[in-house]
Amino acid sequence: MNRASLIFLGVFCALAFSWTGIVLINQLDYAAFTPQVDETEGKVFPEPIPGRVAQGRMVYQDLGCAQCHTQQVRRAGFGADIGAPDAGGRGWGVRQSVARDYLREPRVLLGQSRLGPDLRNLAARAPASGGTYDAAWHYLHLYDPALVTPGSIMPRHAFLFETREIVGQPSPKALVLPPAHAVAAGYEVVPTARAEALVAYLLSLKDTYAYPETNNIFTPEKPVEKPAEADPKKGEHP
């Protein structure tokens, strides 16, 4: 069966060619990536992922959020990802996402579909209608997206919450629902542990650090200089 061996060899070579070029060479490339040590801020970027945030990422993965949301800010020239809202952009990111942003993530979920907005910089943005993307906003949004974004096509994730009888004092974590959607008297809606982890993850999504490789495309805002604090030891008065 010489012809079969020839075909076999040819197919093997073609697969090896693409595997080497796409997978192996880039594997060697990426092995050289290291986190960036920033002396001035005294931190390492990207920052290590706390346990609660890591759990939240697993909830994000298990519920399949990546089916509708991307996590990559495309470079300038591709749509309106970057750019402040008053400059014709959606303000989804202050700069494009670079490879090092994802260095610490155990599962990189860039996403393939934008039925919902990009989430990469969620914690560094504000809603167009005002307010902030804080924990309260996220809990309401997950419970019923229509509460905070009327007309949204995102489905409700009420199964991430528990409607339970108020025993003694109401829980501080209870959701503050508008009167039209309030639950029965004596009951409250509290997030489950999965919901809390997921919201912790969403609150951690921030890609604002200026890596050296982003120098020619991004200038971070200069931090506001604090006035020098009075030092009692030197006899200075505030």
Add this chain to the structure above:
Amino acid sequence: MVTDSSLSSALVPESATPAAQQAEVNAIDASTRGPVLLLAAAATVWLLVAAVLGLIAAWKLHTPGFLDACPLLTYGRVSPAQTNAFIYGWGFNAAFGIALWLMARLAQAELRGAGFLAAAVLFWNVGVAVGVGGILAGDSTSLEALEMPFYAAPVLFVAYAGIAAWAFVALRAGRATTLYVSQWYLLLALLAFPWLYSTAQIMLVVAPVRGTLQAVVAAWFASNLFLLCLAPVALAAIYYLLPKILGRPIRSYSLSRLGFWWFVFFASWTGVARLIGGPVPAWLQSAGIVASFMLLVPMVIFGINHYGSLSGGGGAVKSSATLRFLTVAIVAFTLTLLVWAANALQGVASLTQFTLFQAAHSQLGLYGFFSMAMFGAWYYIVPRLTGVAWPSNSLSCLHFWTSVLGLALMVVALALGGIGQGREIADAGVPFVEIGRHLRPYLLTASVGAVLLLIGQLAFAVNLVWSLVRGCPICAACHCAQLEVAAR
């Protein structure tokens, strides 16, 4: 219908009379009967499962409140469950069945050890069931085309090894001394899957690679799963069945050789084109773009061969269910490759990336090309294995027309919706919530298309079960006995 000039026996001149040739072909077909019909049945079951899941997912997009209380059916789980049931359940079962039948025929080898093969097939289906169930239960990996949890992978791997080994055994043991073009494509598909799957599982799930290299491997895997594992089986079926039914050889056999090698070398690089604009090396994006354009050459070669064969065969197309499905498949493949090249252009990509347009494109490829080619092949193969003709021509007619109409509705609606969506995403003046609202009519139309596809698939399933019952020797004997009793 044109008389069967057995292509395989044309390669083996020492075969005796046409009658002897036909007997030989019948013996080969009879040996493949059990496993291939089992694969046909399994594939059809998964096709229906995927269709129901797909309908639920499509409905949730335009009516988010639909079944939203059940975490098992949340869109983020139902959608990958549908794609995995479709690809690994319907796609691979159908591909295995047709690959085994084609290999046995072309290698002129009788398939032995049907029991072992049937066990491997059952094992594969158990693996897919465990995987799809795992996705719905919440163990999804969230990696495109690889969402099945890691515990399903070894089952699939072992089952695959069993099935592929049988194809290779048939190749080695066969009497044929030359390889036909279909067999090259089958060899490609059989070799590509274990390589792709094991690389993806190891580098993404077992020992994940760093950072966005995961996205690169995932894109390479997802695209090659279609182009190098599923599409070649469809191409093999087309290259075999077109000449067989039309009674004349392929337009240009030497061109088909060029087409094969060009396709193999460049198709494997096209996957990374979809990472354009993303956090991956720029040279990789460019390589993907170049490869996407390189695929236009095999597209032209397939066109010359396939359209060339079809031209002048209008009458045969009208009378043969197989040819009708294969014609649609051929047109869909041309369109798929054209859109692939167009999508690689930066101007187009910045508009269509992340939109429903990509869903339309993958629907065109997976359903319009691959599934229609599989249907066409099953319409040819099943009667030759059961020994009875398809019981209902009206059901196969219904299947064809609902498939074409449903496909057209779905692809056009998603494509137009996707282009509109892309324009609005790029226009920061449009609030994001509005984009979802504007998509509703397109999503509703796509749901209607999905319903039509399901009707067609049900027609096919009914026809298949009817055919299997009629052709089943036990049922036939029982039926004869009943007639005898009634006649007394």
